[in-house]
Amino acid sequence: MSEWLKSYRENHADFDHPSGIDALGSNPFVAFSTWFDEAATAHEKEANAFVLSTLGPDARISSRILYLKELQDQAFIFYTNYLSHKGQDISRQEKVAMLFFWPGLMRQIRIEGRVQAIDAAISDAYFASRPRESQIGAWASEQSTILPTRSLLIERFEHFDQRFPNEVPRPPHWGGYALHPEYFEFWQGQPSRLHDRKSFSLKDGIWETNLLHP
């Protein structure tokens, strides 16, 4: 495998490059929305999936994929278990990094910022909109803790399925986080590895933009 991997290269020269980085303007939220819409229109698979990296004890950094559920009031909203590995990391260190990758468009967006749990009422409303199996699953899974056997998880699912025959309330340990960005970087693949990069850094309430060497 390693010989094959060393010579593995995507040919960006054949790629039909969409609008350049200049079209992004001065507002990173508008720029994000434009690129997100273009990713969705281009049928990028799982366009709303992103990598979230958090800092744990002993400076241990961990990453995992999550779904972005909303961009509202300049905050990126996602949902998870507050007691999970990531939830515990966030409770100690609110600074996180978020990464989107849309390979079909050869685009990457990096976002850094601080996360906070969102209002319970907003989590309640979103939880109520989820399919019943997902709701029961949120009760059944003690996310990131050791599971002795898979059958225990199935038992737990059945237990909560019976406990909540009608409406399923939101578990107190499950809800949303809002990421408030302080830094964005938009990356557009270009031929000859002369890729475009544009950063937006929040300085005294103003977004400062810069181009970066690829």
Ligand SMILES: Cc1cc2nc3c(=O)[nH]c(=O)nc-3n(C[C@H](O)[C@H](O)[C@H](O)COP(=O)(O)O)c2cc1C
């Ligand atoms: C495509 C995809 C989407 C995912 N979306 C979520 C999500 O929105 N929320 C979530 O808690 N886990 C999601 N997961 C599972 C996480 O990657 C991760 O396994 C889980 O949250 C536990 O992470 P932790 O132990 O670091 O807290 C998703 C996984 C994949 C592959």
